[in-house]
Amino acid sequence: MKRIFGEIEGFKEGHQFNNRMEISISGIHRPPQAGISGSQNEGADSIVISGGYEDDKDFGNEIIYTGHGGRSNETGKQVADQQLTRQNLALAKSCLEGLPIRVIRGRHKGSKFGPDEGYRYDGLYLIEKYWKKKGKSGYYVFLFKLIKIEKSISNIQNIVEESPEEYQTKRVSTQVQRIIRNTQLSRKIKDLYNYKCQICNTRIETSSGYYAEAAHIKPLGSPHNGPDVIENLLCLCPNHHVMFDFGGFSILPNLDIIGIEGGLTVHKKHKISIDYLSYHFEHFYDERNKKDF
Amino acid sequence: MKRIFGEIEGFKEGHQFNNRMEISISGIHRPPQAGISGSQNEGADSIVISGGYEDDKDFGNEIIYTGHGGRSNETGKQVADQQLTRQNLALAKSCLEGLPIRVIRGRHKGSKFGPDEGYRYDGLYLIEKYWKKKGKSGYYVFLFKLIKIEKSISNIQNIVEESPEEYQTKRVSTQVQRIIRNTQLSRKIKDLYNYKCQICNTRIETSSGYYAEAAHIKPLGSPHNGPDVIENLLCLCPNHHVMFDFGGFSILPNLDIIGIEGGLTVHKKHKISIDYLSYHFEHFYDERNKKDF
Numbered sequence: 001m002k003r004i005f006g007e008i009e010g011f012k013e014g015h016q017f018n019n020r021m022e023i024s025i026s027g028i029h030r031p032p033q034a035g036i037s038g039s040q041n042e043g044a045d046s047i048v049i050s051g052g053y054e055d056d057k058d059f060g061n062e063i064i065y066t067g068h069g070g071r072s073n074e075t076g077k078q079v080a081d082q083q084l085t086r087q088n089l090a091l092a093k094s095c096l097e098g099l100p101i102r103v104i105r106g107r108h109k110g111s112k113f114g115p116d117e118g119y120r121y122d123g124l125y126l127i128e129k130y131w132k133k134k135g136k137s138g139y140y141v142f143l144f145k146l147i148k149i150e151k152s153i154s155n156i157q158n159i160v161e162e163s164p165e166e167y168q169t170k171r172v173s174t175q176v177q178r179i180i181r182n183t184q185l186s187r188k189i190k191d192l193y194n195y196k197c198q199i200c201n202t203r204i205e206t207s208s209g210y211y212a213e214a215a216h217i218k219p220l221g222s223p224h225n226g227p228d229v230i231e232n233l234l235c236l237c238p239n240h241h242v243m244f245d246f247g248g249f250s251i252l253p254n255l256d257i258i259g260i261e262g263g264l265t266v267h268k269k270h271k272i273s274i275d276y277l278s279y280h281f282e283h284f285y286d287e288r289n290k291k292d293f
Numbered sequence: 294m295k296r297i298f299g300e301i302e303g304f305k306e307g308h309q310f311n312n313r314m315e316i317s318i319s320g321i322h323r324p325p326q327a328g329i330s331g332s333q334n335e336g337a338d339s340i341v342i343s344g345g346y347e348d349d350k351d352f353g354n355e356i357i358y359t360g361h362g363g364r365s366n367e368t369g370k371q372v373a374d375q376q377l378t379r380q381n382l383a384l385a386k387s388c389l390e391g392l393p394i395r396v397i398r399g400r401h402k403g404s405k406f407g408p409d410e411g412y413r414y415d416g417l418y419l420i421e422k423y424w425k426k427k428g429k430s431g432y433y434v435f436l437f438k439l440i441k442i443e444k445s446i447s448n449i450q451n452i453v454e455e456s457p458e459e460y461q462t463k464r465v466s467t468q469v470q471r472i473i474r475n476t477q478l479s480r481k482i483k484d485l486y487n488y489k490c491q492i493c494n495t496r497i498e499t500s501s502g503y504y505a506e507a508a509h510i511k512p513l514g515s516p517h518n519g520p521d522v523i524e525n526l527l528c529l530c531p532n533h534h535v536m537f538d539f540g541g542f543s544i545l546p547n548l549d550i551i552g553i554e555g556g557l558t559v560h561k562k563h564k565i566s567i568d569y570l571s572y573h574f575e576h577f578y579d580e581r582n583k584k585d586f
Contacts, residue, residue: 206535
């Protein structure tokens with residue numbers, strides 16, 4: 001059966017279900033037991049939140065969702081590191097590709113956003129980012145930050161989709177993929193390197209000037225809350241920015257590159273923070289995941 | 294004097310001015326006569342809309358603004374092609390860098406969004422895109438599509454900026470730069486080329502898989518309204534996507550590349566529309582603008 005991303009006809013946000021089998025039959029979330037629906041080639045299309053993961057956080061329109069694996073079948077406790085494989089890789093793929101995720105909440109203690117009984121379809125979310133960290137258990141877990149689309153992306157789409165009809169029909173598949181932000185210091189770092197990428201020395205030329213991106217080593221925004229300071233910035237071409245943000249390479253404390261060939265160009269006026277580099281290495285780079293897709 | 298992008302302290306949206314000199318002194322729009330404030334190195338920081346350009350369109354939250362130049366001093370009529378230089382290049386730079394533009398409307402006939410008298414500061418806009426076309430006069434003019442930030446980007450920022458204080462203080466300089474959209478056909482074109490760029494054959498590797506972007510030749514959305522069909526798509530790396538969207542190169546009807554070295558890889562199952570290529574060439578590529586910045 002073809003995997004459907006986005007809304008399922010006939011099931012509006014707020015739809016109530018009595019049990020997982022009803023949800024499975026509806027197509028909102030096919031797997032009758034697993035919390036994540038998806039494959040590593042296609043991406044993930046839906047998740048069920050029903051408690052149980054100690055690192056989960058539910059703020060309503062924003063969810064920190066713990067990946068799959070590493071838990072004991074007997075005790076349910078985390079007893080091993082999670083891997084960026086299978087369902088976790090499916091969620092990562094949806095993040096990379098900007099695919100929408102259907103979120104279903106089940107009733108459970110400790111969440112004020114869950115339904116009073118059974119399950120409820122709570123609409124479409126985007127995975128803004130994912131990372132790994134040592135969870136409360138002491139083992140590495142993968143965490144995925146989901147943002148409700150109503151609150152965010154539907155407004156972005158209004159920028160570009162003119163007719164309401166067009167917007168409606170495209171809604172299922174049209175999503176924002178990557179948002180590159182400008183900050184006060186963006187231009188400073190780009191000027192310092194004259195718009196050349198610190199990895200490949202490429203300088204993008206357009207009809208309106210050179211183009212480069214200022215990449216934050218420790219990301220801005222919750223939960224990483226990296227600062228907007230020059231010690232936390234790199235000047236990268238768009239290609240190396242994507243690779244850096246999605247763990248294609250990282251930078252060691254001695255400024256050697258790991259994950260790809262080549263070296264880092266560093267201007268003598270640019271002091272890069274070792275702490276932020278270590279943060280990136282620990283949370284975003286995973287050598288085990290250099291695999292053949 | 295340092296050019297300020299974004300809000301000017303002490304002047305809220307809706308602030309009324311009697312004349313251009315008052316606006317100039319306030320810092321909302323420094324030039325006492327010119328409609329565009331900016332330089333090609335820094336970008337444009339503000340515009341005044343006061344009628345007179347026959348290709349202008351004002352929809353309130355969305356504005357099609359005509360660039361500067363090519364008009365007769367005597368008659369005010371368009372008598373020559375506009376160039377992507379000076380103030381026009383400043384606006385293009387603000388588009389490329391995602392810089393906010395202050396918009397001031399003056400009273401004039403034919404706009405229901407102008408003030409009843411004098412001038413009014415109407416808040417911050419982003420330039421979503423720019424292009425050139427033969428205007429009503431028969432001469433080429435540059436057109437800039439501006440979108441009000443309140444309606445769009447402030448919501449995007451809510452995704453990433455957590456604390457209201459942080460959001461307030463960063464508002465002036467933090468802007469969205471590039472929005473890459475996914476459409477129903479995005480994956481199809483990427484699969485066809487196995488995520489390799491049709492220009493440079495690069496394939497970006499991340500920890501969650503390969504990454505490429507589906508680029509629309511004739512852009513989606515108004516006023517271009519290019520269709521989301523495979524004949525209107527290219528599979529590009531992020532670097533060549535930026536260059537293509539911002540006129541760094543174009544593709545001729547015989548599929549030769551113009552503007553940069555190299556050739557286009559085309560899969561035998563991929564029929565590219567000559568019409569859409571011609572549209573891109575005419576509206577986005579300008580050989581005269583291959584200059585040294």
